[in-house]
Amino acid sequence: MALFGLIQAAVLFSNAMAVLHEERFLAQSKIGWGVDQSIGGFGEDPGIKAQLVNLVRSVRTVMRVPLIAVNSVCVVLLLLFG
Template identity: 80%
Template sequence: MAFTLYALIQTVILFTNAIAVLHEERFLSKIGWGAEQGIGGFGDEPGIKAQLLNLIRSVRTVMRVPLIAVNSVCMVLLLLFG
């Protein structure tokens, strides 16, 4: 498989899918990344862990509907062009 732009786009879509399906209570809380662990004090700069938790929640919230469309387009392209 050659390193093409389509392969790079497909990789980004797969990583976004992986982030979108992470379940907070089933998976993230078991490794210590639940909702209660990411809370910092007032006026404190959020750490890297809190920022990653915020990114995961944002991707799950915002990208759920667009990912359905993007995955459908990728599947059709894969079926048509192999």
């Protein structure tokens, strides 16, 4: 059951990132994690903050529909096997 626990933790973490609302949470937080309008030059690596915001935005865009199926499978497995 340890493998299922790790999978369940990853699904819960993905759910947490998928439900973050960019305007309400990220832009209005005390640390100001909104969309950064400054664009770096060509070949410059974005900072950690920009990479994390892009990760959250990507998870919200790409994983929203597949998470519905994964959550359904997890719920059924938990109902069947406890």
